[in-house]
Amino acid sequence: MIQRRRLIQSGAALALGAPALTGLAQQSVTLKFHTFMSPASNVWLYIHKAWMAKVEKESNGRIKFEGYPAMQLGGTPPNLYDQARDGVVDISWTLPGLTGGRFPRAEVFELPFMMKDAEGASRAAWEYFTTMMPDEFKETHTLAFHTHGRGLLHTRTKLVKSASDLRGMKIRGPSRMATKLLGKTGATPVGLPLPAVADALSKGTVDGCALPWEVISSVKVHELCKFHSEFPESSPALYTSVFVMSMNKAKYDSLAPDLKRVIDANSGANVSAWMGKVQQDYDPISRKMVLDLGNTVHTFGAAETAEFQKLTDNVDDEWVAEVTKRGFDGKKLLESAKSLIAKHSKRT
Numbered sequence: 066m067i068q069r070r071r072l073i074q075s076g077a078a079l080a081l082g083a084p085a086l087t088g089l090a091q092q093s094v095t096l097k098f099h100t101f102m103s104p105a106s107n108v109w110l111y112i113h114k115a116w117m118a119k120v121e122k123e124s125n126g127r128i129k130f131e132g133y134p135a136m137q138l139g140g141t142p143p144n145l146y147d148q149a150r151d152g153v154v155d156i157s158w159t160l161p162g163l164t165g166g167r168f169p170r171a172e173v174f175e176l177p178f179m180m181k182d183a184e185g186a187s188r189a190a191w192e193y194f195t196t197m198m199p200d201e202f203k204e205t206h207t208l209a210f211h212t213h214g215r216g217l218l219h220t221r222t223k224l225v226k227s228a229s230d231l232r233g234m235k236i237r238g239p240s241r242m243a244t245k246l247l248g249k250t251g252a253t254p255v256g257l258p259l260p261a262v263a264d265a266l267s268k269g270t271v272d273g274c275a276l277p278w279e280v281i282s283s284v285k286v287h288e289l290c291k292f293h294s295e296f297p298e299s300s301p302a303l304y305t306s307v308f309v310m311s312m313n314k315a316k317y318d319s320l321a322p323d324l325k326r327v328i329d330a331n332s333g334a335n336v337s338a339w340m341g342k343v344q345q346d347y348d349p350i351s352r353k354m355v356l357d358l359g360n361t362v363h364t365f366g367a368a369e370t371a372e373f374q375k376l377t378d379n380v381d382d383e384w385v386a387e388v389t390k391r392g393f394d395g396k397k398l399l400e401s402a403k404s405l406i407a408k409h410s411k412r413t
Contacts, residue, residue, distance in 0.1 A: 096155040106283035162240025175242035177377040185410030187211035187341030205311035214345030215302035220273035237274035278348035
């Protein structure tokens, strides 16, 4: 009887202790991070890996990462957001614009001649996300929302000195808004994700591409394109793209409270601004690289810039009309984005 009682007591103690043991087991976690960026890209090396290392350090190693660049876990770049949503991966980083029209309010930052510097535009993008479209990415837990630096044109065999030079040229664009604005200039726009750019250029499928300086070395644009046409620093950029870093909701919710705080401390406005700044900081390095190769860099003058702005001016109006038809106040969204960019951008 005594032995039976001891066995029951021991069983009860084990049962009561089980949740505590389980809780201890849940105090550390390994997260899968997935993106389309190449393992040699500045974004992977100096943003993604740096961010993961910081989170690991601040969690005292209780958050660890398995990093997978270049779509190593399968799928295509447009699948990345859904992979985070569905729990195929824990965190993904991608362009919402790869799925044109799915995230309509986010497209406002990709309209022509909106931004000058990526740090300010990224801070503006995060504030816009939290105030004007907090439900746009509600299927995931959003960690960062940011832009890259100033977009420009890179061409294989012909120097573009004015918008008229683009007529008939097949130019790759990264998003629906970018391809639309390229079409307004007379170019034949071709929508392609970044990993497909090098192959398209080498095969002559496209005559050029729209990209920021920073990323060109990761897809060999500096080797495949001999001409580069940029807008003056006094002008807003031709375009930018927006990126979202998303975490699976269930995975975030399952974290211990102190680990959630680590993730929270590495999310939001400051992290978004940092990501944009790191990207743009590599623009002059890449620009010097193409000059060192002997490539030609052309800066549009005031008249040519005004011509581009005039040709693409109604892209804003068309976007406002589209999102308004979908039940949003397009005019208010555009005014808000412009106001936030002005608020956060560097004064020059």
